[in-house]
Amino acid sequence: MDSNNDHDHQAVPSDLTLRVKALESLLVEKGLVDPAALDAVIDTYEHKVGPRNGAQVVARAWVDAAYKKRLLIDATAAIAELGYGGYQGEHMLVVENTPKVHNLIVCTLCSCYPWSVLGLPPVWYKSAPYRSRAVIDPRGVLREFGLELPEDVEVRVWDSTAELRYLVLPERPAGSEKLSEEALAALVTRDAMVGVAKVMVPKRGAAHEWRA
């Protein structure tokens, strides 16, 4: 388990397993940490808070014009209507993709990310290649994700330097007109809500490929 995925784990994993275990047992023994609280934190981000939250926000905005308007004016309050908010989502902004504007979210200085609607960020979002290039070459970055944008589309990159957290409202895909809100939410990927992908209506039998 600890020895796979060495692309972002250059240090010897067993060493880190031991170091973190030793640190945890020291802090528990000193009465500084409750290990059950650690379990609860991990459970929250492994099972309860993730990109499905954001997908529901997007789907609601697609089917309910009044909700979309509220979302673009006061995202924090509109997202709270669906029951989401809190840690690393206290101050939210939603930016809308249109046929003429494409938005991309980054944090060049660290790893700021809207946890309350997308969960914890993936490795690539926190990586030096993404953080360094998203601002200077967003079109090249998008190409690396397989997204080629026409020249007449304005790319807006949002660098999360303060405590505002950003969510992209992707364009509703063509061919989705008859889908229910729930079916729409199932199409919305984490990558589309960061702005490195578009939402697509999958061909039959390939639905899982679009889920990130």
Add this chain to the structure above:
Amino acid sequence: MNGVHDMGGMHGMGPIPYEKNEPVFHARWEGRAFALNLAMQAWRKWNIDARRYEKELLPAAEYLRMSYYETWTARLVELLVKSGLVTRAEVESGRPAPGSPKATPPLTADKVPSMLRNGALASRDVPIVPRFQAGQLVRARNMHPTGHTRLPRYTRGKLGTIDLDHGVYVFPDTNAQFLGEKPQHVYSVRFAARELWGEQAAPRDAVYVDLWDDYLEPA
């Protein structure tokens, strides 16, 4: 500080490491390290800006070499020692110093849902007059503080336009060093991509950066 963490615009970092169906944590220790960081914040011995600054203070080569949660682990050790919650000797031995008192954890499992649900507001409800208005042309200051700052190097000295006033927030530069919150307005500033990067950039593209009053001057 002009650290390696301030990497917007740098070249040579390689391809983006995309992983399909990536798990939230790649190993058990990552989840434990993450949760330890959140649990220890409940002691309120440091704030979010001090936490970010501590990571920036990791040696540059280490910062780039370490995996993400390894940096969180290294940073937590430094914060624990600096705050006096543990000693370096305790970290090294893995055992409490003989005779040290036993504390009571502020964050218990039953409090986790409300802590995460409530979050922590960085905005401050104080009447402070904004120095700039939406639509106004501004210049990001050419400043190079050695402490913590959230003014990225790639914006310094560049012209931008105030797009939106977000309201009043804690100022990271002072808060990170426990020198006070110095609340002030934060604006979304639009920089044309060509202002930042020259003719190589696409003519319509732009970068929006959230910047505090103290980072800006009238253009």
